[in-house]
Amino acid sequence: MAKLTIEGYGTFDVPEGKRLVKAIEDVGVDILHRCGGFARCTTCRVEFIEGEPQQRTVAERDKLREKGESGIRLSCQCLVEDGMHVRVLNTLQSTGLDSPGNEPEDEITPQPEWIPLER
Numbered sequence: 755m756a757k758l759t760i761e762g763y764g765t766f767d768v769p770e771g772k773r774l775v776k777a778i779e780d781v782g783v784d785i786l787h788r789c790g791g792f793a794r795c796t797t798c799r800v801e802f803i804e805g806e807p808q809q810r811t812v813a814e815r816d817k818l819r820e821k822g823e824s825g826i827r828l829s830c831q832c833l834v835e836d837g838m839h840v841r842v843l844n845t846l847q848s849t850g851l852d853s854p855g856n857e858p859e860d861e862i863t864p865q866p867e868w869i870p871l872e873r
C-alpha cells in the first residue's frame with residue numbers, strides 16, 4: 755500500500771500503482787473525469803505538493819501543451835506512488851456539474867507511452 759495525501763481530505767492507504775484518478779475517487783473525493791480518463795478533458799487535473807511522478811505519458815504531455823498548461827498533472831495519466839500529496843482542482847461540488855464523467859478504466863488509457871518528466 756501507499757500513503758496518499760489529498761489536501762483538505764486527509765491521508766489514505768491506497769494500492770501502489772493504482773490509477774491516481776481512481777484512487778482519489780475511491781477514497782470519497784468527487785474529482786471530475788469528464789472524458790473518462792483519456793487525457794482529453796483535463797478536468798481530472800491535480801497539483802502536486804509532494805511526490806510528483808518523474809515520468810509522464812505522451813498523451814498527458816501533448817494535451818497539457820495544447821492547452822498551454824503547466825504546473826498541473828492529469829490524474830488519469832498518473833499511477834500512485836508512496837508519499838504523494840496532491841491538491842484536487844475540480845470536484846463535482848466545486849463546479850456544480852451533474853456528473854463527474856464516465857468511469858475511467860482500471861488501466862491508463864490510451865495505452866501509455868512513458869517518457870521522463872521534462873522541466
Ligand code: FES
Nearest residue numbers: 789791795796830
Ligand atoms: S483528461 Fe479527462 S479524465 Fe483525465
